[in-house]
Amino acid sequence: MRIALDAMGGDFAPEPNIKGAIDALQAEPALEVVLVGPQDLLESQIEASGYNGERLSIVHASQVVGMEEKPTEAMRSKPDSSISVCWKLMAAREVDAVVSAGNTGAVVASGLKTRLFLKEVKRPGIAVTLPTVAGHAVLMDVGANPSARPAHLYQYAVMGEIYAREVLGVASPKVGLINIGSEDVKGNDLYRETYRLLTESPLKESFVGNVEGRGLYQGEADVLICEGFVGNVVLKVSEGMAEFLMKEASHQILGSLDKEKGQALQAFQEMAKRFRYHETGGAPLLGIDGICIICHGSSDAHSITNALRGSIMFKDRGINSQIAEHLAQKPVA
């Protein structure tokens, strides 16, 4: 398997990206990584790493999209960005996957521009894995598609269910629709119509109905579906709140302790790790004909390695062919 890694994506790139790639190459004998970014810079970094270069190549990209840059503008003004070049490689079938910890908006915009969609897929969406009381849950879409229609949400349910089964290992994933109450008439037209589509679809056995916000972290479903606007706000509110709560808790609790402060601090650090998104190996943009894994901007080498290895699993489990097969069976209007 050949993966294009955006060497310049992420808050600390390119160092952790290169280290992450080398670690993944050493663990996975069938993996090939194409580092995408400024040739000279990457060459010197690889040399400095001492790695012999096996199965690691470079494709030059002269531009870099900043993490805070406006995606639409960046797409226009930087046609040779590492993100764009990654997608060009996938569109040309020179790689099987794109992995990037770069500007999420730009990764998505650039990917959608290729129109490299799986057959029957109307709009790709980002699926993120979150920790819950029950283990983990997949939330989709978290921002690829801010103006969803019911058919899009229905397809997210199909894709999320397959992903949860194959990647999280849930035998029969329960699918819930994020909503503001459990009644089937709740929400607005988008959610009411999606509810109807789900109850009349092949997914009806897996569909547990509307799930309120509380249910997400309480583990009421394995797959939670919503439009990109809602999912993105939920994801980022969660990040902000986890940071706030953990800071507050460690301050208050550690402040109350004396001799046992050290062991409490260690317990905090263990816990914080569980809530770090990049531990999960990145979030796939599902619905793409190919593989695209989006990593958190703060990814370290370990997260990059996880995402590269996750791409292999994604391919091995045949997620895309399962999605295409399911959607061909019963396309939605």
Next chain:
Amino acid sequence: MRIALDAMGGDFAPEPNIKGAIDALQAEPALEVVLVGPQDLLESQIEASGYNGERLSIVHASQVVGMEEKPTEAMRSKPDSSISVCWKLMAAREVDAVVSAGNTGAVVASGLKTRLFLKEVKRPGIAVTLPTVAGHAVLMDVGANPSARPAHLYQYAVMGEIYAREVLGVASPKVGLINIGSEDVKGNDLYRETYRLLTESPLKESFVGNVEGRGLYQGEADVLICEGFVGNVVLKVSEGMAEFLMKEASHQILGSLDKEKGQALQAFQEMAKRFRYHETGGAPLLGIDGICIICHGSSDAHSITNALRGSIMFKDRGINSQIAEHLAQKPVA
């Protein structure tokens, strides 16, 4: 000031409601409370409390809406519910305020049915106060209006700003629009159009632009505006996550301790208190010609007292007349 208290609303009603009312009456000499619920039950409870009954009266309501009941159905089948009777009292100007810890959907649906809106207000919305890194922030709307239009969101900004100034005591509240990126073209049509309305309005000096989910708990604005669907999901995801994180943290951290477990537990309890919504005195349904304070279902006597006293503050600060004045100045299309 005369307040109708839904004696039957809340997970533990009517006991904490009655105790909360009596405590408020003892603290506020100008307060009158009308308990709304089954006459016999409430009479015997007041008698059991030993309170002399001063400034405390009962208005009979024969029905109770369950906390999990479907609001629309409950409205139809229970015309004499304590919630409906509270609103009838306000519509008849027999009380200045309604306070309820009952089924939020039913409180809102029943209130909106009265069409008791402030002049120029298109849709009332619920404003909730959340703890943040910076202190507190107001999030509006959290569910009264699941299909908002730009003019509604604009009015929420006006109402939320006045509320934050008068009740949270922020001299010049910063108003942010919840969005999925900071660019003005972000989000969907609703948010783009609201952004434009805000930048062209008398609020433009207070408007700090789009705020991503992360910014809510990071204190990037004092007032965060969004449609009811998003706000409701955010509020409930926050509740679920706080519960999950605090449980996890107390389990992990307390488990790592030995002799100092007691003091850490106390620190946790102090902290959990800060994150309990009912400490803030309830969430107003803003835009009503009158006062409506919605309390959390898990409210105890202390929360009810807070909400009753909060209603007095709401009246004293002239929040409604300020809202009406502002909206008369520059009505939105």
